[in-house]
Amino acid sequence: MEKSDVIIIGAGPAGSSCARQLHQHGLKVSLLDKSQFPRNKVCAGWVTPEVMQSLDIDLDDYASSRVLQPIRSFRTSRIGSRDVYTQYDDVVSYGIRRSEFDHYLLERSGVECHMNEPVKSIRRDNNIWIINDHFSAPLLIGAGGHFCPVARHLGAHVGASEAPVTAQEVEFEMTEQQSKSCPVDAETPELFFTPDLKGYGWVFRKGNFLNIGLGRQDRNKLSMHVDNFINELKRAGRVPENIPGKLNGHAYLLYNDAPRRVYDDGVLLIGDSAGLAYQQSGEGIRPAIESALLAAKTIIDAKGNYSPAHLAGYETALRQRFGDKMLPQKNHSPSRLKCLLAGILLRSKWFARHIVINRWFLHQQQAALTDLKHT
Ligand SMILES: Cc1cc2nc3c(=O)[nH]c(=O)nc-3n(C[C@H](O)[C@H](O)[C@H](O)COP(=O)(O)OP(=O)(O)OC[C@H]3O[C@@H](n4cnc5c(N)ncnc54)[C@H](O)[C@@H]3O)c2cc1C
CATH class of the missing domain: 3.30.9.10 (D-Amino Acid Oxidase, subunit A, domain 2)
Structure with missing residues (x-):
């Protein structure tokens, strides 16, 4: 069994940004992704300067060998x-090109990465999460995008009642x-x-x-x-x-249309897994990164106690950042x-x-x- 403090499923912008932040605060992170990086991601690849600022990206360094x-x-x-x-x-x-951007973020996260590692099983034993019968940790973060297995584990009706x-x-x-x-x-x-x-x-x-x-x-x-x-x-x-x-x-999912629960006992969802993309533009990279940073703050402040009461601040932080959700509209026409x-x-x-x-x-x-x- 490979033990760590946190397991993150998904090494896109949300997963790798959260991993980096937690690693810098001394937590042992296992980052799992089903793909081998660099990998392609369906995306226009448009990011605002605030994304680069939040991630403290040196633009000259980034552009030295990548498209910017x-x-x-x-x-x-x-x-x-x-x-x-x-x-x-x-x-x-x-x-940016997502194959380059995501790989760059992953490499500088500094954490142990397990690529080509699709999630096959999620179970919890004595407050410890066990993934694929091999990785264990008291905290699990779902960053696997829209179809994230952790979101499904939390009850998301992917492809059913949701309107993506x-x-x-x-x-x-x-x-x-x-x-x-x-x-x-x-x-x-x-x-x-x-x-x-x-x-x-x-x-x-x-x-x-x-x-x-x-x-x-x-x-x-x-x-x-x-x-x-x-x-x-x-x-x-x-x-x-x-x-x-x-x-x-x-x-x-766009933020206002996402009915997903974003935290529970010992578990959080970030990025597309939580359904956070901006309503009008559909831009999801900035919310993915901001949710990763807000989740990391909640986790660090929780000091090892990942009960729902200690993780609830994450949902509040999302609401303060992205606003209250409006009542769902029956018809988008x-x-x-x-x-x-x-x-x-x-x-x-x-x-x-x-x-x-x-x-x-x-x-x-x-x-x-x-x-x-x-x-
Ligand atoms: C056509 C299109 C264009 C877009 N254009 C833009 C844009 O220009 N700007 C913008 O800001 N946003 C854009 N978006 C949205 C943006 O792509 C997403 O919001 C963003 O990628 C979310 O990041 P994430 O880290 O949450 O998830 P992702 O980037 O989806 O990363 C999830 C990771 O989880 C891994 N994973 C998934 N399932 C498993 C599993 N079972 N086991 C292990 N690993 C798993 C995947 O391999 C992937 O690497 C676009 C989306 C689409 C579809």
């Missing part, structure tokens, strides 16, 4: 309509010819809202890589919506005719009037800058989560 695409402007529109160009004086976001965002994406390195003829400016991601306002698509160039995708708060006919979107992009000459590889899909109004608003330069980009996508109203004091 500065973003200084955006194009936003409703699919098929004229776009609005929003420009900034400075860098307001970055494009579903999305498809492809990222590929352009050939010299594709690169020359691609009109997408690397410093300007392009966002395209669907006419029914249930989602949006994007074209995002990171150096010589092109990332194209679409996500929706509606599982119906996703592939049809994605095909229509890509055909529209091709028709408008924004992306190459011959996109290599197939689109990959994934699902995850905006009315025709709202769609019409949104069409008008999306053409407004003021709305695009101050609401869509600054508030929904950059979260400029919220400073980076840094300097968490421990009691």
Whole structure:
């Protein structure tokens, strides 16, 4: 049996950030992931500067051998309509490749990593968690993304009563010819809202890589919506005719739609496992990292007592950071009037800058989560 203080399932941004924090405070962490890193993750790979700040990432060091695409402007529109160009004086976001970003975070976590280790069994004996009949610890953290086995263990009805965002994406390195003829400016991601306002698509160039995708708060006919979107992009000459590889899909929960219990006796969920992605943008990396830091603070403050009463502060901290949840809406379909109004608003330069980009996508109203004091 391999004993540690904490077992973390999932080595994505949430798992590795929490692991690093706990390791720095002297806890022995076992970090398990079913994949071998570097691995791909379905994602557009867009992070705000607050993510880099919270993680204390040295940008020069990061960019020395990885893609770090500065973003200084955006194009936003409703699919098929004229776009609005929003420009900034400075860098307001970055494009990263998840295979590189996640591997970087994992390597600098400093903890013992067990890759190629899918969770096959979870049991608890005398207040000690035992994973795969081999790893044991008094505390278990679920960071395995939307389909996290720890979330299931806590009773999450994955794929049943939950209403996740579903999305498809492809990222590929352009050939010299594709690169020359691609009109997408690397410093300007392009966002395209669907006419029914249930989602949006994007074209995002990171150096010589092109990332194209679409996500929706509606599982119906996703592939049809994605095909229509890509055909529209091709028709408008924004992306190459011959996109290599197939689109990959994934699902995850937005904060307000996530009914999951995030803690129990000796166990916590962080990141997508807890269902924390931002409601409007679907951005999940920042909430994954912030929840990891908040969980680590709760754990360090608990000083080895992981009873529900000692872990409850984590849920409170999430609420303080991400807000109270609104009552669940039965139907995500905006009315025709709202769609019409949104069409008008999306053409407004003021709305695009101050609401869509600054508030929904950059979260400029919220400073980076840094300097968490421990009691
Ligand atoms: C198409 C798409 C585009 C997106 N674009 C963006 C974006 O541009 N910016 C942004 O901020 N967010 C984006 N998101 C959301 C973002 O990808 C997630 O919110 C983020 O990856 C959550 O991080 P995490 O660490 O919680 O989980 P993950 O990154 O999913 O990591 C979970 C880890 O757990 C491991 N795991 C899973 N099951 C098991 C198991 N049974 N046993 C062991 N290990 C397991 C997996 O291998 C994985 O490494 C996007 C999502 C999608 C689907």
